[in-house]
Amino acid sequence: MPKAKPRPWSVTPNTTTRIVSGLFRSRNFVWDSDSKVAARFGVSWTQFLVLRALRFTNDAFTMSPTELYAATQASSSGMAKMLRGLTEKGLVERLSNPQDARSRLVRLTVKGADMVEEIIDQLVATNTELFADVLPENDRVKLAELLERLSSSLEERKKQN
Template sequence: MTRSGDDEVDLLIDAWSTILPDVDLSPLDVMSRLRRVARDLQRVREAAFSAAGLRAWEFDILSLLRRSPDGFSMTPSQLASWTTATSGTITYRIERLEERGYLVRTDNPADQRSRIVTLLPAGSERVESAMRVLVAAEADLLDGLTWNQVASLIESLRTIGASAERDARR
């Protein structure tokens, strides 16, 4: 049954309800919406990073360094583990960001086989600018919600995330 204001997920649920009338499709209703929102959010994020002159992977690395408890510095191995990128990919990305003047690599005094990657002021300014653009773009997406709705959504997503993480470890 098509209703005024039905979206793509409503139509999907209606079709499957006819095929499988004995199945509660509410999990599909929620997760299909989350998947679509995640896809759209990725586009919003990429546009926000682009407006700030960065790609998503550049933002990720600069953001990790900016938030680092060790004074804007990490090893390439630490960056790789946080971004789940391979060491070769991290090396390439660090080189590109160093060429842009956003970070610098120096010898690691604690380990002769490793380097230290340190965020430079230009990188700090760029990632902070990108974060401001990102937060404004994401705030626009939440504009139609009350603070209580946002708080409820945060808590619900936290619960779903914890459940998904538990399932992934099994």
């Protein structure tokens, strides 16, 4: 097999490569840490994302499964399994959909809403401590501003395409 010619980015990573690599590595570390927090409450990270989506969607804390797929990026088969588990734990309830008799809406229960609030409190405390150990306050503020700018710009670009 012929040896491939080295690319410039493989010898000395450029800024973009370093950013993407750093974002992925950091995301994985935070994901693992946050997943452990959710697990202490008896839910998976993806189940927490479903509960959080319901908590912050509207005053009725209700969404369709299709809206939940979009909000959490879970598959339809994975969503069905998650919703069964969350229903069995009394964290969500299934309701008839007045606009579509073939589907059922998902509503967060009071127990589910309370759990979301507790998990978020723990996540804020855990991540505040995590980042404070790594970056001084002024760097955290600057990083938050840069990430917000990056995210909003990428979202705008996606809407235009």
